[in-house]
Amino acid sequence: MNEWKNYPMERLGALREECRRKYEGFKASGLKLDMSRGKPSPDVLDLSNGLLEAPASYICEDGTDARNYGTPTGIPECRRLFGELLGIDPDQIIVGNNASLQIMHDIVGRLYFFGTLGGKPWKDLEKVKFICPSPGYDRHFGVSGEYGAEMVTVPMTEDGPDMDAVEALAAEDEAVKGIWCVPLYSNPQGIVYSAETVERMAGMKTKAKDFRVFWDNAYGVHHIYEENCLADIMEAARRHGNEDRIYYFFSTSKITFPGGGIGMLAASPANIAEQQAHIDVQTIGYEKIAQLRAVNFLKSPENIKAHMWKVADILRPKFDIVIDTLERELGGTGLATWQRPKGGYFVSVDTLDGCAKAVVAKAAEAGTVLTDAGATFPYGKDPRDSNIRIAPTFPSEGELQQAMDLFCLCVKMASIDKFMDGRR
Amino acid sequence: MNEWKNYPMERLGALREECRRKYEGFKASGLKLDMSRGKPSPDVLDLSNGLLEAPASYICEDGTDARNYGTPTGIPECRRLFGELLGIDPDQIIVGNNASLQIMHDIVGRLYFFGTLGGKPWKDLEKVKFICPSPGYDRHFGVSGEYGAEMVTVPMTEDGPDMDAVEALAAEDEAVKGIWCVPLYSNPQGIVYSAETVERMAGMKTKAKDFRVFWDNAYGVHHIYEENCLADIMEAARRHGNEDRIYYFFSTSKITFPGGGIGMLAASPANIAEQQAHIDVQTIGYEKIAQLRAVNFLKSPENIKAHMWKVADILRPKFDIVIDTLERELGGTGLATWQRPKGGYFVSVDTLDGCAKAVVAKAAEAGTVLTDAGATFPYGKDPRDSNIRIAPTFPSEGELQQAMDLFCLCVKMASIDKFMDGRR
Numbered sequence: 054m055n056e057w058k059n060y061p062m063e064r065l066g067a068l069r070e071e072c073r074r075k076y077e078g079f080k081a082s083g084l085k086l087d088m089s090r091g092k093p094s095p096d097v098l099d100l101s102n103g104l105l106e107a108p109a110s111y112i113c114e115d116g117t118d119a120r121n122y123g124t125p126t127g128i129p130e131c132r133r134l135f136g137e138l139l140g141i142d143p144d145q146i147i148v149g150n151n152a153s154l155q156i157m158h159d160i161v162g163r164l165y166f167f168g169t170l171g172g173k174p175w176k177d178l179e180k181v182k183f184i185c186p187s188p189g190y191d192r193h194f195g196v197s198g199e200y201g202a203e204m205v206t207v208p209m210t211e212d213g214p215d216m217d218a219v220e221a222l223a224a225e226d227e228a229v230k231g232i233w234c235v236p237l238y239s240n241p242q243g244i245v246y247s248a249e250t251v252e253r254m255a256g257m258k259t260k261a262k263d264f265r266v267f268w269d270n271a272y273g274v275h276h277i278y279e280e281n282c283l284a285d286i287m288e289a290a291r292r293h294g295n296e297d298r299i300y301y302f303f304s305t306s307k308i309t310f311p312g313g314g315i316g317m318l319a320a321s322p323a324n325i326a327e328q329q330a331h332i333d334v335q336t337i338g339y340e341k342i343a344q345l346r347a348v349n350f351l352k353s354p355e356n357i358k359a360h361m362w363k364v365a366d367i368l369r370p371k372f373d374i375v376i377d378t379l380e381r382e383l384g385g386t387g388l389a390t391w392q393r394p395k396g397g398y399f400v401s402v403d404t405l406d407g408c409a410k411a412v413v414a415k416a417a418e419a420g421t422v423l424t425d426a427g428a429t430f431p432y433g434k435d436p437r438d439s440n441i442r443i444a445p446t447f448p449s450e451g452e453l454q455q456a457m458d459l460f461c462l463c464v465k466m467a468s469i470d471k472f473m474d475g476r477r
Numbered sequence: 478m479n480e481w482k483n484y485p486m487e488r489l490g491a492l493r494e495e496c497r498r499k500y501e502g503f504k505a506s507g508l509k510l511d512m513s514r515g516k517p518s519p520d521v522l523d524l525s526n527g528l529l530e531a532p533a534s535y536i537c538e539d540g541t542d543a544r545n546y547g548t549p550t551g552i553p554e555c556r557r558l559f560g561e562l563l564g565i566d567p568d569q570i571i572v573g574n575n576a577s578l579q580i581m582h583d584i585v586g587r588l589y590f591f592g593t594l595g596g597k598p599w600k601d602l603e604k605v606k607f608i609c610p611s612p613g614y615d616r617h618f619g620v621s622g623e624y625g626a627e628m629v630t631v632p633m634t635e636d637g638p639d640m641d642a643v644e645a646l647a648a649e650d651e652a653v654k655g656i657w658c659v660p661l662y663s664n665p666q667g668i669v670y671s672a673e674t675v676e677r678m679a680g681m682k683t684k685a686k687d688f689r690v691f692w693d694n695a696y697g698v699h700h701i702y703e704e705n706c707l708a709d710i711m712e713a714a715r716r717h718g719n720e721d722r723i724y725y726f727f728s729t730s731k732i733t734f735p736g737g738g739i740g741m742l743a744a745s746p747a748n749i750a751e752q753q754a755h756i757d758v759q760t761i762g763y764e765k766i767a768q769l770r771a772v773n774f775l776k777s778p779e780n781i782k783a784h785m786w787k788v789a790d791i792l793r794p795k796f797d798i799v800i801d802t803l804e805r806e807l808g809g810t811g812l813a814t815w816q817r818p819k820g821g822y823f824v825s826v827d828t829l830d831g832c833a834k835a836v837v838a839k840a841a842e843a844g845t846v847l848t849d850a851g852a853t854f855p856y857g858k859d860p861r862d863s864n865i866r867i868a869p870t871f872p873s874e875g876e877l878q879q880a881m882d883l884f885c886l887c888v889k890m891a892s893i894d895k896f897m898d899g900r901r
Contacts, residue, residue: 119736120736312545312766
């Protein structure tokens with residue numbers, strides 16, 4: 054087999070020389086690209102420019118003047134639209150401002166300061182642990198880190214987090230209070246949680262009575278190749294008598310405009326009442342005109358899905374470039390592994406252990422900024438220094454092809470350095 | 478003198494009968510009015526309908542695409558506009574989403590959980606006290622109440638809070654950590670803090686090194702009769718070496734749309750850096766398109782001032798109705814005191830001790846909901862049960878005249894009850 058780790062030194066040396074020449078070429082080309090975040094490209098944003106137009110009316114269906122104060126749970130037509138789209142009772146939905154991350158952050162803050170449903174405030178506990186399936190979303194880890202939680206890494210499988218590990222942690226340790234989940238098209242691997250994973254998440258025994266699942270369905274309608282379904286965790290949790298366990302988040306940030314989306318919380322009636330009481334102290338109300346614009350533009354679940362297939366038609370060729378280039382340049386070399394994401398916004402690549410930081414540094418030196426190596430793990434520390442999140446959504450196809458050629462080159466260079474240093 | 482308290486029983490009895498007849502008339506008229514909050518009327522909101530239109534461009538002056546992620550401190554043109562309007566360095570400004578109350582709330586939460594500039598988190602202190610000049614804004618008191626602060630009432634004078642009392646509390650007690658201020662056109666009295674009050678607030682000695690002034694300039698451009706100026710507390714605090722003491726808040730909620738304004742924090746460079754670091758964990762960014770819309774619509778400080786005179790032209794007759802009716806119906810009776818507000822959104826009336834709750838209840842029974850008696854004091858408890866906040870901005874002039882006639886009638890009825898019960 055022709056895995057590079059078996060190559061003789063001379064061949065590696067020759068390859069290193071060849072790579073270095075190509076690399077110097079890239080540096081000379083003056084490539085300047087930021088692929089560090091999952092940002093949509095202008096042509097995807099253009100699909101939502103209708104959102105900029107004045108709403109047909111500023112009067113909501115319940116007669117509320119969206120320009121004025123009031124309706125702190127969000128306007129009814131927006132709660133209903135999200136409810137129909139996600140199969141959730143609108144009464145269990147609070148529609149907020151533009152960032153669902155803020156809703157998550159604020160809930161974590163309240164769990165620490167006030168506790169939930171009669172439970173002890175987490176700030177008064179000796180220790181609080183959060184389960185962080187990794188690789189995962191750096192901003193989730195940032196929130197639990199902000200409040201001082203000990204973050205416990207759990208590996209991802211093709212069906213979602215390793216549920217044996219999750220169940221063991223939740224069942225045995227009362228300090229384990231929560232878990233971060235991106236259940237559909239996980240960030241960064243694009244994994245779809247299986248029905249069994251969802252069922253186990255909803256039904257598992259937890260030592261902590263106030264264990265909470267932060268269910269961030271950020272990519273709930275972000276199909277790329279075909280439509281994948283996510284099992285209904287709210288229904289499952291109800292069935293298991295654990296309905297208060299789930300905080301369900303959704304947002305239109307990656308449906309319309311990241312800067313101008315609508316964030317949403319769905320939860321049990323008891324959780325919604327508790328959060329609303331805190332929200333009523335925090336704000337007089339959310340931006341209802343933005344909610345009206347969203348409803349006017351998105352219209353119906355069917356229309357949202359049609360819109361997202363237009364988005365997919367722009368993203369699909371980009372994902373293909375990433376996967377095809379990885380296969381062409383690194384296939385069979387044993388230098389990296391990856392999986393074709395089923396949807397979402399990212400491609401996750403694992404280099405040889407100890408090479409990720411070097412790859413990201415080399416790419417940056419040649420003008421392409423990638424997400425920091427390690428960012429996909431708690432504390433920004435990837436124990437194997439091997440995972441890299443590729444965000445192909447923003448660059449043009451031409452830029453992306455260049456960036457991927459450079460990326461694969463950097464993987465080869467870092468790997469050769471590892472082999473040759475290793476043998477000295 | 479003909480103060481009612483000196484009237485003989487017979488005359489009071491006759492007046493009571495007369496009032497009761499008129500009151501029954503009001504009940505029969507089926508008046509239905511909510512004057513509980515400071516909401517602008519539709520014709521005021523209409524002045525800002527230009528805000529609904531699509532922005533000329535979604536590209537900010539620094540090249541940022543407002544539709545996408547980025548620029549977490551707010552777009553530069555919006556920070557500059559607020560800076561020019563308020564005389565604050567734009568680098569010391571963070572422009573947020575639609576509610577400055579949320580910025581205040583979140584800062585209080587961070588002071589409790591994280592502390593500020595190396596100080597101990599307030600949650601770890603035995604006691605935290607907030608100075609609450611009263612009558613004041615119920616939502617301010619709601620925030621400090623949410624986090625468990627002990628709220629200490631300080632009386633208001635014609636020049637702002639009683640600074641002798643404020644200075645004594647701040648200087649002597651390390652648990653005294655902050656004060657709520659609405660310095661221009663205070664809520665509810667419409668008082669303008671004098672230059673001396675501002676100077677003393679900025680310069681006073683505080684036992685707590687992390688004492689904070691929550692300077693909510695919510696009505697900073699809300700003149701009604703003539704333009705009143707507010708001394709520059711940021712400059713004064715700098716001069717006294719206390720620049721970290723001030724959190725300065727402003728919002729366009731009552732310039733354009735309450736539901737769709739832009740909130741702002743201004744503070745020292747150290748405070749801004751600290752808050753931004755926390756904000757960067759809480760959200761990926763604020764609604765930049767709304768910020769662009771605000772800049773497009775508001776344009777310049779001069780234009781904002783011109784806009785606010787149009788608002789004043791609508792509000793002025795309403796304030797006149799309130800004051801004129803109070804003077805006509807209650808002048809010289811000794812049953813209530815009030816002052817003509819210099820600007821802002823409210824008129825504050827003090828009934829005889831122990832009558833406010835009764836007045837509000839009687840008005841509600843006849844179809845006019847007023848702000849709860851006591852709401853203008855910490856814990857919703859007015860020790861004298863005498864202060865009532867009148868919010869004349871929402872009703873039409875006709876409705877307002879009816880409501881004020883009813884209000885004065887209720888004051889008379891509650892006062893007569895007090896006199897006659899008192900003499901039995």
